[in-house]
Amino acid sequence: MMHQASMASYLSAMYDPYIGTPAVEGMIQKRVPSTAPEAIQAVNDAEAALGYCRDEVLPELDGLDRDVTRPLLDLLDIAKTIQKTIVKRSHKLIDYDRHRLALAKLTAKQDRSFSEEKQIFKTETALDTATQDYEYLNNMLKEQLPHFFQLQSHFIQPVFERYYAIQVKIYGMIYARYHELFNANLNHFITNQMGIEDGFNYRKSQHDVRAEMENMDLLKSGGKAWLAASGGVNNSRLSLQERAALREQEKAGGMALSPPPAYGSSSSSPRMMNQYSTGQEKQQLQQQAWGPSSAPAPPAIANRTGGQYVIALYDYQAQADGDLSFRKDDKIELIERTMDQNDWWTGKLHGQTGIFPGNYVSEL
Known part of the structure; x- marks a missing residue:
């Protein structure tokens, strides 16, 4: 009681x-x-x-x-x-x-x-x-x-x-x-006069809570689906030895290492358009980021590089078509970049070419 x-x-x-x-x-x-x-x-x-x-x-x-x-x-x-x-x-x-x-x-x-x-x-x-x-x-x-x-x-x-x-x-x-x-409360306890199984089936027909819960991202993959896009010691792709080493680095540095946001807010710079985007795609991306009536000039002119590499500071999982996925400490060939590290740069890794957030890497 x-x-x-x-x-x-x-x-x-x-x-x-x-x-x-x-x-x-x-x-x-x-x-x-x-x-x-x-x-x-x-x-x-x-x-x-x-x-x-x-x-x-x-x-x-x-x-x-x-x-x-x-x-x-x-x-x-x-x-x-x-x-x-x-x-x-x-x-x-x-x-x-x-x-x-x-x-x-x-x-x-x-x-x-x-x-x-x-x-x-x-x-x-x-x-x-x-x-x-x-x-x-x-x-x-x-x-x-x-x-x-x-x-x-x-x-x-x-x-x-x-x-x-x-x-x-x-x-x-x-x-x-x-x-x-x-x-x-007769209007609420409507299954009181039903059997246990009949009452359960009636409630399920009104609102299938179990089906909705099973479709939640929070509960997929044993509740760890969100770890695929996270960095730091909780990253599911790191081995136990790598996680332990990263924890030691965090203790020595006095702060926790966590990846910066890959996508900025509506007030940040628009997502960089690489050389593989068509003119219509570029115009759509500009309109999504800045609106159709106030599309500013593109960010600082991209510099084409040759034979330059960057090192990944965090794991990054592609979030859209054309993104380049990589893991921490991967060596990425830099194809195109801007002067702003918060923009999207273009790189090549394992034969795949795509764009990635510049604040996820460090120049070699």
């Missing part, structure tokens, strides 16, 4: 109708899609109903401890005492048999010495004591155990009835609260 009440409070926070509004200073900003009013009302009613259940059930648990648990623990203590008495009776029986056999062995001799006569006297005394102890414990158990079992049966019956009554009362409280909750 405590876990259910806590879960209801979590759901109430998730279904908060004010999610998405500016957060109060010092509070956490929450954001989820808007929720239907019926769902908000249902989750608020559920939180209140489970809170009432918790407050009503807790006092009943005190009665359960007083009327059921503690009396049964006292009964167990009595049973342990009786068990110890039974064990002691068994030990006295062993002493009785030992002294009886020793006395029979001594009295069987025809010619006995003075020490043997003395030993017979001592054994008879010990046998008499062992006999009295054994008979006392044995008779007590035979007389009082049946009476104890009879009293135990009379004791268990009211305890069991009290336990049953407390259970019925607690379940009645919970049922009453849930019944009130369902009747107040």
Whole structure:
């Protein structure tokens, strides 16, 4: 019940109708899609109903401890005492048999010495004591155990009835609260009267959440699809040895190495057009970056290079047709570049020619 009440409070926070509004200073900003009013009302009613259940059930648990648990623990203590008495009776029986056999062995001799006569006297005394102890414990158990079992049966019956009554009362409280909750939100709990499988299929026909979750990039490839385009020690293409070396470099440098953004915002320089773009493609790229009415002059005139190479500082995965993919420390032949390192340059690697962000490489 405590876990259910806590879960209801979590759901109430998730279904908060004010999610998405500016957060109060010092509070956490929450954001989820808007929720239907019926769902908000249902989750608020559920939180209140489970809170009432918790407050009503807790006092009943005190009665359960007083009327059921503690009396049964006292009964167990009595049973342990009786068990110890039974064990002691068994030990006295062993002493009785030992002294009886020793006395029979001594009295069987025809010619006995003075020490043997003395030993017979001592054994008879010990046998008499062992006999009295054994008979006392044995008779007590035979007389009082049946009476104890009879009293135990009379004791268990009211305890069991009290336990049953407390259970019925607690379940009645919970049922009453849930019944009130369902009747107040019939438009939301529409699968309450259905079977489990029928209710599941109905909910699935209304909104297939599982299919939507499986199509999320966040959950693809074991939740690591985003690592393909990332750099630094979390890059999925790096070996463990390479990651460890990179961590050491980060510690020595006092800062974490992370790749700069490959694509700038709308206010940054337009993506560089290489020599393989047609005139129409260049015009479209200019219009996408600057708008059709204010297309400025292209960035600094590109310099064609020959035999010049650059070294990759980070991994880069092609994000559009014509991009050049590479890994950190790859040696790229530079074909064309601009004076601005934040522009797109043209290079060649492994027989492939394409453009890449200039701030991902360093000149050799």
